[in-house]
Amino acid sequence: MDKPAVYPLRVFGAAVVAVRELSPHFRRITFAGADLAAFGVPGPRLDLRIKLLLPVPGHALLPLGGPGGRLDEGWYQEWLRRDQPGRGVIRSYTVRALRTAQDGAELDVDFVHHPTHDGVRAPASDWARAATAGTPIVIIGPNADAITADTPPSDTGIRWDPQGAGHVLLAGDETAVPAISSILEDLPPGVTGHAFLEVPDAHDVGTLTTASSVRVTWLPRSPADAARGELLLRAVNAAVETAQPPYSPQTYAWVAAEAGTVKSLRRHLVSQIGLGPRRSEFRAYWSLGKAGSGGNGTPVDPAAVTSSTH
Numbered sequence: 001m002d003k004p005a006v007y008p009l010r011v012f013g014a015a016v017v018a019v020r021e022l023s024p025h026f027r028r029i030t031f032a033g034a035d036l037a038a039f040g041v042p043g044p045r046l047d048l049r050i051k052l053l054l055p056v057p058g059h060a061l062l063p064l065g066g067p068g069g070r071l072d073e074g075w076y077q078e079w080l081r082r083d084q085p086g087r088g089v090i091r092s093y094t095v096r097a098l099r100t101a102q103d104g105a106e107l108d109v110d111f112v113h114h115p116t117h118d119g120v121r122a123p124a125s126d127w128a129r130a131a132t133a134g135t136p137i138v139i140i141g142p143n144a145d146a147i148t149a150d151t152p153p154s155d156t157g158i159r160w161d162p163q164g165a166g167h168v169l170l171a172g173d174e175t176a177v178p179a180i181s182s183i184l185e186d187l188p189p190g191v192t193g194h195a196f197l198e199v200p201d202a203h204d205v206g207t208l209t210t211a212s213s214v215r216v217t218w219l220p221r222s223p224a225d226a227a228r229g230e231l232l233l234r235a236v237n238a239a240v241e242t243a244q245p246p247y248s249p250q251t252y253a254w255v256a257a258e259a260g261t262v263k264s265l266r267r268h269l270v271s272q273i274g275l276g277p278r279r280s281e282f283r284a285y286w287s288l289g290k291a292g293s294g295g296n297g298t299p300v301d302p303a304a305v306t307s308s309t310h
Contacts, residue, residue: 006146007072008155011053011065012036016135017106023204025113025174027128028096031137035069036105040098040144041156044186047179047254048095049157050141052109054127059085061138071140091124092285094178095141107139110178159281165252167245168193168214171236171265173229174200175285176256183254187212193251194239198232228288229261236265240272249274259284 014033022028041048055061062082065071079087097108111128142156153161160183162168168191170180177197184195191212199205202220210216219231240247253275255265266282269275 006143007070007075008143008146008151009071009075009140009157010038010143010146011069011071012039012139012141013069014107014137014139016131016133016137018133019131022110023201023206025200025204026177026206027111027113028108029111029128029131030106030108031139032101032104032106034104036101036107036139038144039105039107039139039141041142041147041153041158042144042149045095045098046158046160046183046186048142048182049092049159049179050095050109050139051090051092052124053088053090053138053140054123055088056085057126059088061088062086064138064140069143089123090140093124094182096178096182112174112177159283160254161281162252163279165250165279166191167247167251169236169239169247169251169253169255169269170195170214171232171253171255171257172196173198173232173257173261173285174204175258176283177206179256180254181206181208184208184210184212184214184216187214189213192245194243196232196235196239198229198257229258229264232257232261233264233268237268240269247273249276249279251275251279253280253282255281256283256285259287 012033012035014031014036016029017032018030020028053061053064064079079090093109093111095107096110099106111125113129114122114125147156170183170193172180177199180195180197185208187210189211191214193214195214195216196219197216198219198221200220201222205218205220208216217235219235221228221231224231251273253269255262262282262284269280
């Protein structure tokens, strides 16, 4: 009788070992710990996403996972049934770098600083702002000991799937900068296309490396005084109209940003170039007027929200 497959995700305990300010709106936090020796996926990480389990300030987290951090299918629904404050909050982030360390591994995560408006909090941004060396963290991510060649990449947190496409379009706001940066670093030579990154400020423009021929364009909202998402929509629309080689249904598109911006970009790309669902990945990383990751957050007072609560 075959042994049941081991669930591809597990819980990792770690702690902050370094904090680095990258720009006015980006902070890189490095985590380390013996558990992380079992973290990872075979091959490139691309847009590998993990979940961070963060405590409600002043309260301890209830333990999550079985022996060795084991998780089973349905763990998330079980977590949702827990009561606060012990349940904590979960937010999703991209792995920016992973290195072997003396005791396990080191993992970098880039956080976006979100301001607080009229009492509307951004739990992950608040946690990252207060984090110092020694701050503990609970990470939910791929279990290298459980992943096999038959494990679908999406089950490990990787959504990038160009299916051999040689022409790509990447577009995202500041919440997608870490993922787009990681994807570009892993793209092979010969891949063409565009990458558009909208960020809050000109000082947030970073330096990216890629072996591909993808053209990278940064779109700072300030000092241009542009509305959120405006520059991204304008740049993608212009690229679709003028790009050489032209965009076509064979282009692979990866888009992640605020939900309304993603909806507008999807509509335009589908109508203008006939982009299909198998040749694209559209991710609402956050929603204006909602607290939480993605498009399913909890509504808050719209008058109080002028920034992401990711």
